[in-house]
Amino acid sequence: MNIKFFNVALGLALTATAMSASAQKKYTQGTVNFTTNMRGQEVNAKGYFRADSNAFTFTAGPATIKILTDVSGKSMAILVDVPVASIKKAAIATPDEVDQAQADMPTFTFAPSTETKQISGFNCKKVVATDAKTKKTYDIWITNDVVVPITGIAKYYREIGGFPVQYTSFSQGQSTDVTVKSIVDEKAPAGTFGIPADFEKISLDDLKAMSGGR
Numbered sequence: 001m002n003i004k005f006f007n008v009a010l011g012l013a014l015t016a017t018a019m020s021a022s023a024q025k026k027y028t029q030g031t032v033n034f035t036t037n038m039r040g041q042e043v044n045a046k047g048y049f050r051a052d053s054n055a056f057t058f059t060a061g062p063a064t065i066k067i068l069t070d071v072s073g074k075s076m077a078i079l080v081d082v083p084v085a086s087i088k089k090a091a092i093a094t095p096d097e098v099d100q101a102q103a104d105m106p107t108f109t110f111a112p113s114t115e116t117k118q119i120s121g122f123n124c125k126k127v128v129a130t131d132a133k134t135k136k137t138y139d140i141w142i143t144n145d146v147v148v149p150i151t152g153i154a155k156y157y158r159e160i161g162g163f164p165v166q167y168t169s170f171s172q173g174q175s176t177d178v179t180v181k182s183i184v185d186e187k188a189p190a191g192t193f194g195i196p197a198d199f200e201k202i203s204l205d206d207l208k209a210m211s212g213g214r
Protein backbone atom coordinates (compact mmCIF):
# COMPACT_ATOMS: atom_id res chain seq x y z
CA MET A 1 0.00 0.00 0.00
CA ASN A 2 1.11 3.55 -0.70
CA ILE A 3 0.40 6.58 1.48
CA LYS A 4 -0.51 8.62 -1.62
CA PHE A 5 -3.49 6.31 -1.96
CA PHE A 6 -4.65 7.30 1.51
CA ASN A 7 -4.07 10.98 0.77
CA VAL A 8 -6.55 10.77 -2.10
CA ALA A 9 -9.00 8.92 0.13
CA LEU A 10 -8.61 11.55 2.84
CA GLY A 11 -9.41 14.27 0.37
CA LEU A 12 -12.55 12.41 -0.65
CA ALA A 13 -13.59 11.96 2.96
CA LEU A 14 -13.26 15.68 3.60
CA THR A 15 -15.36 16.48 0.53
CA ALA A 16 -17.84 13.68 0.74
CA THR A 17 -20.80 15.90 1.53
CA ALA A 18 -21.69 19.57 1.25
CA MET A 19 -24.81 21.57 2.12
CA SER A 20 -27.09 23.30 -0.37
CA ALA A 21 -28.85 26.52 0.58
CA SER A 22 -32.13 25.27 -0.89
CA ALA A 23 -33.19 21.86 -2.06
CA GLN A 24 -35.99 19.74 -3.46
CA LYS A 25 -35.12 16.70 -1.35
CA LYS A 26 -33.55 16.82 2.09
CA TYR A 27 -31.67 13.85 3.50
CA THR A 28 -31.05 13.36 7.22
CA GLN A 29 -29.10 10.14 6.64
CA GLY A 30 -28.16 8.00 3.70
CA THR A 31 -25.45 6.78 1.34
CA VAL A 32 -23.62 8.66 -1.42
CA ASN A 33 -22.21 6.39 -4.13
CA PHE A 34 -19.10 7.74 -5.90
CA THR A 35 -16.74 6.80 -8.67
CA THR A 36 -13.19 8.16 -8.69
CA ASN A 37 -9.69 7.32 -9.87
CA MET A 38 -6.94 6.14 -7.53
CA ARG A 39 -3.48 5.17 -8.76
CA GLY A 40 -4.79 4.93 -12.32
CA GLN A 41 -7.70 2.67 -11.44
CA GLU A 42 -11.40 3.49 -11.30
CA VAL A 43 -12.73 2.95 -7.80
CA ASN A 44 -16.29 2.73 -6.56
CA ALA A 45 -16.76 4.16 -3.09
CA LYS A 46 -19.53 4.88 -0.60
CA GLY A 47 -20.02 7.73 1.83
CA TYR A 48 -22.43 6.97 4.67
CA PHE A 49 -23.74 10.06 6.43
CA ARG A 50 -25.94 11.15 9.30
CA ALA A 51 -26.25 14.41 11.23
CA ASP A 52 -23.14 13.87 13.39
CA SER A 53 -20.89 11.51 11.41
CA ASN A 54 -19.58 10.45 8.01
CA ALA A 55 -17.98 7.16 7.00
CA PHE A 56 -16.23 6.94 3.62
CA THR A 57 -15.36 3.39 2.52
CA PHE A 58 -13.84 1.63 -0.49
CA THR A 59 -11.92 -1.51 -1.41
CA ALA A 60 -8.29 -1.50 -2.58
CA GLY A 61 -7.16 -4.96 -3.60
CA PRO A 62 -7.51 -7.19 -0.52
CA ALA A 63 -7.95 -4.21 1.80
CA THR A 64 -11.11 -2.44 2.89
CA ILE A 65 -10.48 1.17 3.86
CA LYS A 66 -12.89 3.24 5.93
CA ILE A 67 -12.41 6.88 6.97
CA LEU A 68 -14.50 8.22 9.83
CA THR A 69 -15.06 11.94 10.44
CA ASP A 70 -17.37 13.87 12.72
CA VAL A 71 -19.61 16.87 12.08
CA SER A 72 -17.09 19.32 13.56
CA GLY A 73 -14.30 18.12 11.26
CA LYS A 74 -12.03 17.73 14.29
CA SER A 75 -12.05 13.95 14.56
CA MET A 76 -10.75 11.50 11.99
CA ALA A 77 -9.81 7.82 11.94
CA ILE A 78 -8.63 5.64 9.04
CA LEU A 79 -9.53 1.96 9.40
CA VAL A 80 -7.62 -0.65 7.39
CA ASP A 81 -8.95 -4.21 7.24
CA VAL A 82 -6.93 -6.81 5.32
CA PRO A 83 -8.38 -10.24 6.17
CA VAL A 84 -5.81 -12.25 4.17
CA ALA A 85 -3.01 -10.67 6.24
CA SER A 86 -4.93 -10.60 9.55
CA ILE A 87 -4.53 -6.80 9.65
CA LYS A 88 -7.09 -4.68 11.47
CA LYS A 89 -5.73 -1.21 12.22
CA ALA A 90 -7.41 2.08 13.13
CA ALA A 91 -5.16 5.11 12.65
CA ILE A 92 -6.37 7.98 14.83
CA ALA A 93 -5.49 11.51 13.71
CA THR A 94 -4.52 14.05 16.36
CA PRO A 95 -6.33 17.43 16.40
CA ASP A 96 -3.17 19.07 15.02
CA GLU A 97 -3.02 16.56 12.16
CA VAL A 98 -6.65 17.22 11.26
CA ASP A 99 -6.08 20.98 11.42
CA GLN A 100 -3.01 20.66 9.17
CA ALA A 101 -4.96 18.57 6.65
CA GLN A 102 -7.62 21.28 6.54
CA ALA A 103 -5.01 24.07 6.28
CA ASP A 104 -3.45 22.35 3.26
CA MET A 105 -6.74 22.50 1.37
CA PRO A 106 -7.23 25.08 -1.42
CA THR A 107 -9.00 28.38 -0.79
CA PHE A 108 -11.57 28.98 -3.50
CA THR A 109 -13.59 31.81 -4.95
CA PHE A 110 -16.59 30.78 -7.03
CA ALA A 111 -18.01 32.11 -10.28
CA PRO A 112 -21.37 30.57 -11.29
CA SER A 113 -21.91 30.04 -15.00
CA THR A 114 -25.02 29.61 -17.12
CA GLU A 115 -23.98 26.14 -18.30
CA THR A 116 -26.21 23.28 -17.22
CA LYS A 117 -26.38 19.53 -17.79
CA GLN A 118 -27.63 16.35 -16.18
CA ILE A 119 -25.14 14.17 -14.34
CA SER A 120 -26.26 10.87 -12.81
CA GLY A 121 -29.85 12.07 -12.97
CA PHE A 122 -29.12 15.33 -11.11
CA ASN A 123 -29.85 18.73 -12.66
CA CYS A 124 -26.46 20.43 -12.47
CA LYS A 125 -24.93 23.82 -13.19
CA LYS A 126 -21.27 24.64 -13.63
CA VAL A 127 -19.37 26.77 -11.15
CA VAL A 128 -15.78 27.81 -11.88
CA ALA A 129 -13.67 27.53 -8.73
CA THR A 130 -10.41 29.52 -8.57
CA ASP A 131 -7.79 28.61 -5.99
CA ALA A 132 -6.42 31.77 -4.40
CA LYS A 133 -3.17 29.97 -3.58
CA THR A 134 -2.30 28.58 -7.02
CA LYS A 135 -4.64 30.61 -9.28
CA LYS A 136 -5.71 27.35 -10.92
CA THR A 137 -9.34 26.99 -11.96
CA TYR A 138 -11.61 23.97 -11.75
CA ASP A 139 -15.01 23.26 -13.29
CA ILE A 140 -17.31 22.05 -10.52
CA TRP A 141 -20.81 20.79 -11.29
CA ILE A 142 -23.32 21.28 -8.50
CA THR A 143 -27.00 20.53 -7.98
CA ASN A 144 -29.73 22.09 -5.88
CA ASP A 145 -31.90 18.99 -6.20
CA VAL A 146 -30.75 17.69 -2.80
CA VAL A 147 -29.36 18.69 0.57
CA VAL A 148 -27.51 16.47 3.04
CA PRO A 149 -26.06 17.08 6.54
CA ILE A 150 -22.66 18.79 6.70
CA THR A 151 -20.98 15.70 8.09
CA GLY A 152 -18.07 15.74 5.66
CA ILE A 153 -16.76 19.25 6.30
CA ALA A 154 -15.61 20.42 2.88
CA LYS A 155 -14.56 23.92 3.82
CA TYR A 156 -13.44 24.84 0.32
CA TYR A 157 -16.82 23.90 -1.21
CA ARG A 158 -19.21 25.05 1.50
CA GLU A 159 -19.86 28.41 -0.16
CA ILE A 160 -20.30 27.02 -3.67
CA GLY A 161 -24.08 27.17 -3.49
CA GLY A 162 -25.08 23.55 -3.94
CA PHE A 163 -24.19 19.89 -3.61
CA PRO A 164 -21.08 18.97 -5.69
CA VAL A 165 -21.89 16.14 -8.08
CA GLN A 166 -18.79 16.23 -10.30
CA TYR A 167 -15.74 17.86 -8.74
CA THR A 168 -12.05 17.70 -7.92
CA SER A 169 -10.99 16.46 -4.50
CA PHE A 170 -7.71 17.52 -2.86
CA SER A 171 -5.42 16.28 -0.09
CA GLN A 172 -1.72 16.85 0.65
CA GLY A 173 -0.81 17.74 -2.91
CA GLN A 174 -2.99 15.00 -4.38
CA SER A 175 -6.09 15.62 -6.49
CA THR A 176 -8.63 13.35 -8.10
CA ASP A 177 -11.83 13.72 -10.08
CA VAL A 178 -15.00 12.49 -8.42
CA THR A 179 -18.49 11.81 -9.74
CA VAL A 180 -21.49 11.17 -7.51
CA LYS A 181 -23.55 8.36 -9.04
CA SER A 182 -26.47 8.29 -6.61
CA ILE A 183 -27.75 9.19 -3.15
CA VAL A 184 -29.79 6.58 -1.30
CA ASP A 185 -32.09 7.46 1.59
CA GLU A 186 -31.23 4.65 4.00
CA LYS A 187 -29.88 3.95 7.46
CA ALA A 188 -26.23 2.88 7.57
CA PRO A 189 -25.47 -0.66 8.76
CA ALA A 190 -24.94 -1.06 12.50
CA GLY A 191 -21.42 -0.14 13.59
CA THR A 192 -20.66 1.91 10.46
CA PHE A 193 -19.57 5.02 12.38
CA GLY A 194 -17.56 3.33 15.13
CA ILE A 195 -14.21 1.57 15.56
CA PRO A 196 -14.70 -2.17 16.20
CA ALA A 197 -13.16 -3.52 19.40
CA ASP A 198 -10.87 -5.91 17.50
CA PHE A 199 -9.08 -3.09 15.63
CA GLU A 200 -5.68 -2.03 16.97
CA LYS A 201 -5.49 1.75 17.40
CA ILE A 202 -2.35 3.30 15.90
CA SER A 203 -1.13 6.77 14.87
CA LEU A 204 -1.15 8.26 11.39
CA ASP A 205 2.65 8.00 11.39
CA ASP A 206 2.28 4.28 12.06
CA LEU A 207 -0.06 4.03 9.08
CA LYS A 208 2.43 5.91 6.89
CA ALA A 209 5.18 3.49 7.93
CA MET A 210 2.91 0.54 7.21
CA SER A 211 2.11 2.04 3.80
CA GLY A 212 5.70 2.62 2.78
CA GLY A 213 6.04 6.16 4.17
CA ARG A 214 5.30 7.97 0.90
